[in-house]
Amino acid sequence: MIQLDRVTKLYRGGREALRDVSLDINPGDMIFLTGHSGAGKSTILKLIALIERPTRGQLLVDGRNIGRLPSGDIPAYRRQIGMVFQDHKLLEDRSAFDNVALPLVIAGLTRRETDKRVRAALDQVGLLGKERQSPATLSAGEQQRVGIARAVVARPRLLIADEPTGNLDGELSMEIMQLFRRFNQVGVTMLIATHDLALAGRIGGRHVVLSQGELAREETSVAAPQPAAGVRSR
């Protein structure tokens, strides 16, 4: 689905964030990008989200080099990707419902369809009863789950998450990761950047380890036993 082919990214000022990184992301993959801060995890996510452009190398999505995608085509491209952020990036002046609805409003769905899908997404993250609340009145874990509902509501093929558990304690982090696992099980390709190696190890999937902008190693682990209930077939 996505191929990074010897991608190098130089930031302004000459800092080399990625050097000759090649990575294949296949449909249905659950990939953890791990490594110390500054290893290049976020840069890979930013390149895939086209927040940054590769300096050298090719970034192919469905065989098309999106490194050269015209700016005007970026919005439509981004609508195929769900994004989860460490600071969740919710809008405080809107209810949880309206936050989750935003991608559908952008996509121009009808009100009825939007309503239905937002409820389904909030149900999937276990927040159906709190749709009218402002994000500020929700706990950190709930806020992140609203962020995840927003990321999946438009039914993206790929979900990318940048340190989604960075602000959460161990138990809440595990809940979030299990949520991701469940989405993966119903077919969403996942790419998660995290520095929490232990947590990633408990979930299982492909573990891509970055070090100082280079691909250090990749290993595959088997998922630890975990409850599979709660996610309906999509």
Next chain:
Amino acid sequence: MKAVLVRHLQNALGALGQLSRQPVSTALTIAVIGIALALPAGLQVLVQGAQRFAGSWQEIRDFSVYLRPGTTLAQAKALAEELGKRAVIEEVRVIAANEALADFRADPAFGDALRVLEDNPLPHTLVIRPDAAATTTDLDALRSELSARDDVDLVQLDTQWLSRLAAILDLVRRGVWFTAVLLAGAVIVIVGNTIRLDIQNRRREIEVSKLLGASDAFVRRPFLYIGAWYGILGGLLAVVVLSLGLLLLGGPLSRLLALYGGQFTGFGVDLATIVLVFGGGLLAGWAGAWVAVARHLSAIEPRV
């Protein structure tokens, strides 16, 4: 197509809701725009009123053609009939010499003096009323032509003051347009600045929307609608202010103008002015939003 219309309607109503959430700053902005629009519109209404007033002075454009003594009444009538057919002339009235004399005799100031005279010293006279559409140039041409005739003694026509009035009105009219253009520019700047602040306040929302795949058009649309609303609401205020102003000034103005003998038809905000105020407001508000959006929106790119 229907979905697009629905979305625009939602955007329009959403923008209105956005404005209603900051009632004080919205009211202030609308007040400034309303005043800026009411000023040239008010001047325009005054000029229109003055033009109608000047038009009601039509009889002052009448002029007298004194025929050479010895011209017969039949000749005078023939000439009157001939002139009456011209496009620039609305009607020609013949005042026969004996009618004129009777008029003068009836006047106590002249009566006694005229009784002494044996012969009627007055010539036959044609009173010409030009057509309403006739310009001063037409009248000048007509005067030269008539003066050159053998059977015409004197043409008495005073178009000079009419020319002056027309020139003054023309000047004022241009002044109104100039003012209107200046104030439209002011509206664009006001709305542009307001929208700029709005964009800054909603920076986060714009960033997040762009991250979620919002196109530039999607991000831009609410701000353009806000600008348009500012213009429309400012226009509404302008029409209200204008109507109030005319209500206050209308009475004294009619009395003043009546003293000048004009037939005053009254001032009113006509439909064209209302359309102009609303259209101008809408266009200026929208343009102001465009300027702000074009300058500031593209600068906001999501940083993660």
